[in-house]
Amino acid sequence: MSAPHPSVAACRSAVRQALDGMPIGTKVWVALSGGPDSLALAAATAYVGRKEGYLTGAIIVDHGLQAGSDRVAQHAAEQARLAGIYSVFVERVVVGRDGGLEAAARKARYDAINARVDTEGGHDPQILTGHTMDDQAETVLLALARGSGARALSGIPPRRGRIARPFLSVRRSDTVGACSAQGLTPWHDPTNTDPDGPRRSALRASVMPALVDVLGPGVVSGLARSAALLQADADELDRQARSAMQTSTSTVRADEWRCDMLAALPDAIRSRMLKMLAEAKGAGPLTTVHVNALDALVTQYKGQGAVSLPGGYEARREYGRLVISHPLERPAT
Numbered sequence: 001m002s003a004p005h006p007s008v009a010a011c012r013s014a015v016r017q018a019l020d021g022m023p024i025g026t027k028v029w030v031a032l033s034g035g036p037d038s039l040a041l042a043a044a045t046a047y048v049g050r051k052e053g054y055l056t057g058a059i060i061v062d063h064g065l066q067a068g069s070d071r072v073a074q075h076a077a078e079q080a081r082l083a084g085i086y087s088v089f090v091e092r093v094v095v096g097r098d099g100g101l102e103a104a105a106r107k108a109r110y111d112a113i114n115a116r117v118d119t120e121g122g123h124d125p126q127i128l129t130g131h132t133m134d135d136q137a138e139t140v141l142l143a144l145a146r147g148s149g150a151r152a153l154s155g156i157p158p159r160r161g162r163i164a165r166p167f168l169s170v171r172r173s174d175t176v177g178a179c180s181a182q183g184l185t186p187w188h189d190p191t192n193t194d195p196d197g198p199r200r201s202a203l204r205a206s207v208m209p210a211l212v213d214v215l216g217p218g219v220v221s222g223l224a225r226s227a228a229l230l231q232a233d234a235d236e237l238d239r240q241a242r243s244a245m246q247t248s249t250s251t252v253r254a255d256e257w258r259c260d261m262l263a264a265l266p267d268a269i270r271s272r273m274l275k276m277l278a279e280a281k282g283a284g285p286l287t288t289v290h291v292n293a294l295d296a297l298v299t300q301y302k303g304q305g306a307v308s309l310p311g312g313y314e315a316r317r318e319y320g321r322l323v324i325s326h327p328l329e330r331p332a333t
Contacts, residue, residue: 007177010170011044016052018158018166019126024053027122030085030130031113032058034076036186037130039083040175041167043182045128046084057087059116061109063095072187079184089116102198117162124162131156131165134172137223138203149271149288150234155227168224241272256321262298271295281324283313298322 003009019028028049030042042058049056058080062073070092077088091112096104117125136155143152158168167175179186191201211219244265257277262270274294275286286294286309293307297317306316315324 005177005181007040007174008044008181010174011040011167011178012047014166014170015041015044015048015128018128018164019048019052019054022052022054022124022126025055025123027055027057027117027120027125029113029117029125029127030056030058030080031109031127032060032076032080032088033130033189034060034072034079034187035130035189035192036179037132037135037167037172037175039076039079039130039184039186040178041128041130042080042085043083043178043184044166050084055087055122056085057089057120058085059113060088060090061112062090062092063105063108064092065095065101065105075185075187079186083182083184091116102200127163129163129165130167130175132167132170132172132175133224134204134208134220136168136227137220138200138208140223140227141203141207142200147288150230150237153227154231154234155224157231171220237268237272238276241269241276244269245273245276256318256323259298259301259317259320259322262322270298274298277322278309278313278315278324281313282326283309283311283315283324286310294322 004012019026022028028045030038030045032038032042045054045056048054058077060073060076060080062069064070066072073090073092077090080088093108093112095101095108098104099107113127117127139155140153143155146152156165156168158165176186178184191198192204208220262273265273271291275284275291278284278286278290278294290307290309294315297304297307297315301317306314308314309324311326313324313326315322317323
């Protein structure tokens with residue numbers, strides 16, 4: 001028996017590592033768009049599932065945003081079965097506009113996938129997505145352009161809850177090669193390489209090829225390695241911030257924090273802690289502008305008024321303490 005094509009082997013190895021330790025009978029769902037990344041993922045998952053005793057399935061979300069999206073979804077379902085996955089669901093969603101079209105589509109997609117997984121049940125089901133090393137590199141560059149911190153620069157997490165991303169160690173060229181080697185016909189979304197399309201598409205079509213030309217093909221793996229290193233750093237800083245938050249909340253009321261204690265913390269810990277404190281109250285998500293304003297209340301107080309936060313919350317300084325509340329929660333005076 002001949003060895004599998006190198007791209008096929010790379011995809012299977014990545015899935016096997018992501019699911020290592022999962023018990024026999026675990027339900028493993030592939031979030032399938034029909035593109036080469038998710039279709040290669042479906043084929044690799046089907047293979048690993050047969051070998052390891054997992055129950056595999058695919059969930060296709062039809063966003064209805066492009067003409068013929070129903071045909072694209074049907075083609076993806078056919079290819080999933082050809083790849084060896086026979087439990088296939090097509091979920092049709094209505095995409096809102098909150099936060100922009102891309103964010104709204106992402107929310108609708110994950111909501112539909114999670115709802116289907118919950119409906120089908122099973123103990124600790126897993127959801128796999130086809131994000132690749134190239135996606136990771138693009139994410140890091142976009143975060144860098146926005147002037148983001150270490151958490152955003154750490155890119156796409158390899159796992160969050162039951163969602164795993166095995167292909168963050170796999171190049172996009174390998175997913176294309178794996179589909180070709182296995183006789184699969186992926187759908188190529190024209191917006192993914194449109195220089196006049198969404199920002200990520202323009203980055204993919206124009207910027208990444210230019211970077212590879214100038215810096216060499218290693219730029220993609222280099223950006224991905226940077227993301228992995230920053231992920232570990234950000235996780236540790238978040239851990240320290242949570243520890244500091246527990247210490248602070250044990251000395252005062254649950255909704256007040258002493259500014260002198262906060263100011264004494266290292267900047268990297270304090271900024272994370274302020275974000276956690278506000279979002280724990282229900283205000284969020286916070287941007288860098290919000291966090292900087294909170295930090296100024298703590299470290300550079302000159303009598304400034306309350307800081308407005310998302311969700312109608314506000315932060316203010318009272319008697320040397322930082323207080324975060326919603327105006328409707330405060331008792332009338």
